[in-house]
Amino acid sequence: MSDKTDATSATTESRTEGKDPAQRVGIIGAGIAGLVTAKIFLENGFDVQVFEKEPDLGGVWALSRAYPGLRANTAKETYSLTDYPYPASTSGYPVAEEVRAHLESYADHFGLYPHISFNSEVVRLAEIDDNGRQGFSMTVRSRADVNEEESREYTHEFAYALICSGAFSTPMMPDLPGRETYRGLVRHSSEWTHPAVADVRRVVVIGAGKSALDCAAWAAREGKTSTLVFRKPHWMVPRYLPGGARSDLRFISRFIEMFVNYPVRPWDEKLLHGPGKPLVWLWWTFLSAVVPRVLGMPKLMTPEHKLPVGFESVGQVDDFFDLLNVDRITAIRAGVKGFYDLGVELDDGTQIEADLVIMGTGWQRDMSFLSEELRSKVYGNGRFHLYRRILPPGQQRLAFIGFFPTLTCPLSSEVGAHWAAQLFTGNMSLPSTVEMDQTIERLENWARERVPELEDGVFTGPYIGHYVDELMRDMGMPTMRTSNFLKEYLGSFLPSRYGTLGEELKAAREGRLKKRFYLGSLHVLAAVVVIWIVM
Known part of the structure; x- marks a missing residue:
């Protein structure tokens, strides 16, 4: 994979030369969350640059981090990308080598490699607010090769920043x-x-x-x-x-x-x-x-x-x-x-x-690269203060993707990336800051009671349906993804249900989204009542 990796700033700058600065997006991390975020933001017309401190992609699945015997916690159908399933030959529970190969194939298929700088660690992220120009200054420490002892630092400017370094960084x-x-x-x-x-x-x-x-x-x-x-x-x-x-x-x-x-x-x-x-x-x-x-x-x-x-x-x-x-x-x-x-x-x-x-x-979670001003907007009482576990209400050009993992974290990361893209393109509105703070506090009170030992508020759990539904409603998308309530509730909650989400969001923007047919339990109950009355 060495022919696909590049960490030099000169190459990074050449990729963005002549492009609209207002569309520049800096992404930190090339694990699952970083890769799906890069793909989704590219599809939404952004100029994307990903910085990965390791010599290869994959996050916890990277060759440099995967321990012997590491295997996905869930089956390949559930630990899957929505529109890019594993090959049929993949083990029922993919081992690290299979997950890593699949992510490399995903990056190659969707043309992500030219947008990734490897051996590039973000050491500082600070806000820019200069004469109406808003965004972020991102300082990156890069090495041309993993074996190179001497590193160089470069500073890049982005209109938006997405932190995808994950809960297990x-x-x-x-x-x-x-x-x-x-x-x-x-x-x-x-x-x-x-x-x-x-x-x-x-x-x-x-x-x-x-x-x-x-x-x-x-x-x-x-x-x-x-x-x-x-x-x-x-x-x-x-x-x-x-x-x-x-x-x-x-x-x-x-x-x-x-x-x-x-x-x-x-x-x-x-x-x-x-x-x-x-x-x-x-x-x-x-x-x-x-x-x-x-x-x-x-x-x-x-x-x-x-x-x-x-x-x-x-x-x-x-x-x-x-x-x-x-x-x-x-x-x-x-x-x-x-x-x-x-x-x-x-x-x-x-x-x-x-x-x-x-x-x-x-x-x-290592957030030492955040400036003090930015940290004050990301944290509240030492815990992450994020609306929908993605957005700091005090800085709405910054998003965290994949920081609150679910049992099917590729899915929650993908839907979260769509949510952030809708917000940054202006296709989704937010509640007031006060309302967002109240929503965060309600979730925090529940989390403190349920998982009191977690110092920074990051937790995992079996909340995938609830969480994804919240994001889907915010985007104006249907939460029920099958044709009837039996299949929806009794069937496996698979990422493939959301494989067309990008196309649906585009159709909604263009005013051509068709309403899905869904036979709900209340529909059936109403039909039974009508039949009983008639009879």
Whole structure:
């Protein structure tokens, strides 16, 4: 791919020479969110430039970041781009190599490579407000090659900026005492990319999320001594249900999402979470009892709380519990006090020898490149203050895409990018700043209650239908994407339902959008009442 990458400022400037400055868009990040945003903004007539600090595209799927055994959390049909499905030969749950190849194919197919500068890190983003000229100054630190030690900085100006560096941009590494005395290796799960290391025999993984479990399973499969150390377990779900059906194709649906508490509810969900609340309790009690049995989760690794509490950190695992139950992985529930020369020491004084310690301790968002003035508009009380989880009300030329990931984050990123493009082209109006602030506060109050441990307010969860519906209504697009309520609610909530969204938005602008036929539940109920009256 080296022939397609270029990080030099001279090339960047030549791409934009002679183009309308008012249409210039700077995009930070070339992961899934950055790629779909670039494609959508190009289709809307913008002059696009993407800056990616890594030597290749893909974000968490990039070769430089994908850990051994990394696989999509959902099936290829749900973890998919709306108008560019995976090849038929792709695994049911795509591995990192397949996702990366697909994204490279996507970038090539839609002509995105000429608009991407690799090895280019945005180190400062500041506002421009000079004699009526508004926009952003973006300082980029570039290297012509990943092996080049010396870098150069260039400053570019854009009318709009989109931050697509994602919720999983910077590894979270606990600052444990004694690390300087430890003789072995310490890596974050995203930084240990070699499938086999001959001289590493003893591996300790810290954490209990999906990445930690994946890394512990990888070590066991490679014949290494694998030990998982964690403070509290997280809910995991099987990839396949008894009988072989892929679980997310059954559970990612509007019907199942009705059982999840969301701050904005339609009438049917108000009934379900009101008079029908016992049904909600029964559903989550049933799942909380069945999932551990299907997965073979031992009591040590089964959360004390029932679903849906903890759903935000749920993951799908392959053979971790199989390996754990045959003693090829040792699981220890304890805190880590720190390092000693040969390994890690636990809170109770137990010492575990290790050649390699992998931190499966999650991610944090690095916004250090924002100017102080811009930070004050993006954050409120230390948490992201974004309308629709995209737009800071105080700076409406800046958008965040992919920062609040859902179970089908390619879809939420694409629809979010369409939303931002509609706003920046002037084809969508916003509520007042006061109304946007009130909407943000309502969501924040709900999030604080549901996920109080999240410091910056970024969370994931099974809210894809609710969230996408909000964006679609803002754009004046139909939320129901199939022909009838049975298919809409009981069928899998697939990104392919939105494959024509770009064309629909264009047709709406040109006044030729045709109304979709949709047979709703109220239509059926009305028909039944009429028939009963007539009879």
